[in-house]
Amino acid sequence: MAVIRDPMPAFELFQPTSVEDAQALLRRYGAGAWVLAGGLDSFDWLKDRIKRPEAVVDLSGIPELRGVRARGDGLEIGAMTTLTEVVRHGVVRERYALLLDAAEAAASPQIRNQGTLGGNVSQDTRCWYYRAGWPCYRAGGNICYADTPESINREHAILGADRCVAVNPSDTAPALIALDAQMVIRAANGGERVVAAEDYFVGPGKDITRMTVLQPGDLLTAIRLPGAWAGARFYFEKVRDRQVWDFALVSVASAMVVGAGGAIERMRLAVNGVAARPLRLQAVEDLVRGRPANEATAAVAANLAIAGAQPLRFNAYKVPLMRNLVKRAIRGVEATTWAS
Amino acid sequence: MSYSRRNFIKGVIAGGAVATSAGYLFRGSGPLFGQTSAPGSVERLVTLNVNGQTRRVDVLKQETLAMTLRYKLGLTGTKLGCDRAECGACTVLVDDVPRYSCSVLTHTVRGGRIVTIEGLARANGALHPVQQAVVDEQGFQCAFCLPGFVMAAVGFLKTNATPTREQLAHGISGNLCRCQDYDKILTSLMRGAEYLRRSTT
Numbered sequence: 001m002a003v004i005r006d007p008m009p010a011f012e013l014f015q016p017t018s019v020e021d022a023q024a025l026l027r028r029y030g031a032g033a034w035v036l037a038g039g040l041d042s043f044d045w046l047k048d049r050i051k052r053p054e055a056v057v058d059l060s061g062i063p064e065l066r067g068v069r070a071r072g073d074g075l076e077i078g079a080m081t082t083l084t085e086v087v088r089h090g091v092v093r094e095r096y097a098l099l100l101d102a103a104e105a106a107a108s109p110q111i112r113n114q115g116t117l118g119g120n121v122s123q124d125t126r127c128w129y130y131r132a133g134w135p136c137y138r139a140g141g142n143i144c145y146a147d148t149p150e151s152i153n154r155e156h157a158i159l160g161a162d163r164c165v166a167v168n169p170s171d172t173a174p175a176l177i178a179l180d181a182q183m184v185i186r187a188a189n190g191g192e193r194v195v196a197a198e199d200y201f202v203g204p205g206k207d208i209t210r211m212t213v214l215q216p217g218d219l220l221t222a223i224r225l226p227g228a229w230a231g232a233r234f235y236f237e238k239v240r241d242r243q244v245w246d247f248a249l250v251s252v253a254s255a256m257v258v259g260a261g262g263a264i265e266r267m268r269l270a271v272n273g274v275a276a277r278p279l280r281l282q283a284v285e286d287l288v289r290g291r292p293a294n295e296a297t298a299a300v301a302a303n304l305a306i307a308g309a310q311p312l313r314f315n316a317y318k319v320p321l322m323r324n325l326v327k328r329a330i331r332g333v334e335a336t337t338w339a340s
Numbered sequence: 341m342s343y344s345r346r347n348f349i350k351g352v353i354a355g356g357a358v359a360t361s362a363g364y365l366f367r368g369s370g371p372l373f374g375q376t377s378a379p380g381s382v383e384r385l386v387t388l389n390v391n392g393q394t395r396r397v398d399v400l401k402q403e404t405l406a407m408t409l410r411y412k413l414g415l416t417g418t419k420l421g422c423d424r425a426e427c428g429a430c431t432v433l434v435d436d437v438p439r440y441s442c443s444v445l446t447h448t449v450r451g452g453r454i455v456t457i458e459g460l461a462r463a464n465g466a467l468h469p470v471q472q473a474v475v476d477e478q479g480f481q482c483a484f485c486l487p488g489f490v491m492a493a494v495g496f497l498k499t500n501a502t503p504t505r506e507q508l509a510h511g512i513s514g515n516l517c518r519c520q521d522y523d524k525i526l527t528s529l530m531r532g533a534e535y536l537r538r539s540t541t
């Protein structure tokens with residue numbers, strides 16, 4: 001990466017204090033507007049001069065977007081709550097430790113101190129061809145540079161690719177899907193809609209230029225965690241090249257409720273790093289229902305999980321990796337301790 | 341009178357040359373900077389609280405905190421390694437929380453209490469316990485990364501004053517050292533934690 005020591009190109013900056021004011025600005029600037037949360041995805045785009053917004057709308061001054069509050073038998077987390085605030089929250093620690101583990105696995109302490117939960121789930125893919133500004137499908141062009149005979153695509157998709165083979169980089173996304181979280185979206189016209197986490201993310205087959213259902217002018221205002229999966233048996237694991245400050249190669253998140261007889265009553269399971277959107281593995285969830293959470297169940301389920309996988313030249317390793325992570329999520333693993 | 345390179349640079353920044361260097365560094369700020377009346381529009385002239393002092397600064401909308409600290413306020417102890425949230429050299433505290441100053445807009449944190457490596461020592465020149473520990477342990481090679489490590493550690497120790505070596509390693513895991521001096525850095529920061537506990541009890 002070239003060292004660039006001059007600032008970002010000029011933009012107009014706004015710091016509204018209400019969602020309404022923010023949306024008025026988004027309407028006014030249309031395609032020229034950029035929503036800024038923690039900025040840890042955004043600034044790369046701006047510094048590299050690949051995206052050149054006319055106006056940046058900084059959400060950091062909007063109190064209603066911040067904080068964690070009780071809601072019914074669950075929790076509501078404001079989109080601008082930082083990952084560190086999520087990790088430190090007592091109820092998250094006690095009842096939604098899956099989200100805690102996922103948020104804590106993201107990036108570095110300083111990034112978690114600033115990066116927001118809303119930004120983490122809304123971040124763009126890290127495919128470096130795309131991020132370097134190559135005119136690929138996702139950027140509106142007509143080629144995928146990561147899927148040619150010469151491409152370096154070790155980090156790319158093994159499932160669900162459709163022209164574009166980029167993957168979703170978010171660690172909190174699979175955890176939120178496993179927890180059956182609901183995403184609260186305020187549309188440009190002020191209307192609110194609530195979308196299940198698994199439907200918040202879109203693959204290239206649906207919209208090749210977007211990672212989420214957010215349309216220009218939309219704001220994600222909050223993420224709701226229902227009580228239904230609070231305190232379930234959770235599993236999160238993220239495999240990466242470096243133990244900190246690195247994106248997942250593959251990650252898995254699951255929530256499981258086991259009955260008195262030892263059989264799995266219900267389970268939700270999602271993986272990320274394998275497709276353009278985090279994938280909920282519903283067929284696996286159905287298969288394991290009523291079976292014991294043991295090695296045999298895990299083996300069958302894990303094979304089903306990877307059905308249809310189509311590795312690229314350099315990422316075939318992701319197939320057994322995903323299979324093993326799904327297996328571990330179902331049968332559990334002995335606690336390991338790492339010495340640094 | 342003898343001049344160190346550092347003092348010379350600071351002098352240049354603080355003095356008349358600021359207009360020219362700023363003109364060079366921040367060129368291209370054209371008509372977009374006209375005042376707008378929309379709610380939430382931002383004034384360029386801001387008051388920052390840096391190292392306990394109040395500083396009036398003209399801050400561009402797109403300016404990062406690292407730019408403001410280094411090139412407007414002459415606080416060059418804050419280093420710029422990657423400018424991409426990938427190295428930690430630019431770590432400062434905003435309201436006691438370690439942040440990458442290269443990756444936050446100054447305007448976003450203008451209401452915060454900003455502390456840089458220059459703000460750790462006492463007015464009488466006594467080093468902060470963590471700084472003193474780094475000196476005592478000689479916990480550095482080239483030391484380019486050190487201001488960032490020290491700020492990350494000072495921030496982390498505010499949340500956990502008695503970390504294990506492993507916990508502190510996790511706390512400073514957002515900082516890289518090009519010289520691969522991690523073991524010595526960690527040893528010196530552990531000693532810093534100890535000095536800090538002694539100094540506050």
Ligand SMILES: Cc1cc2nc3c(=O)[nH]c(=O)nc-3n(C[C@H](O)[C@H](O)[C@H](O)COP(=O)(O)OP(=O)(O)OC[C@H]3O[C@@H](n4cnc5c(N)ncnc54)[C@H](O)[C@@H]3O)c2cc1C
Pocket residue numbers: 034035036037038039040041042043059079080105106107108111114115116117118119120121122123124169170171172214218219220221245246247248424425426
């Ligand atoms: C070096 C590095 C390493 C990283 N490693 C990891 C990692 O291992 N795992 C991981 O999960 N992440 C990782 N990240 C990503 C980081 O955690 C996210 O970029 C960050 O959480 C995004 O959040 P933000 O608040 O900074 O978002 P921003 O950059 O401000 O926003 C991200 C995107 O979402 C949009 N957006 C944000 N909030 C809203 C909202 N409320 N409504 C509508 N749109 C919105 C923005 O317009 C932008 O397009 C890494 C980032 C860096 C720089």
Ligand code: FES
Pocket residue numbers: 419420421422423424425426427428429430431440441442443
């Ligand atoms: S200069 Fe800010 S993290 Fe590297």
Ligand code: FES
Pocket residue numbers: 480481482483484485486516517518519520521
């Ligand atoms: S001591 Fe040289 S970069 Fe850390």
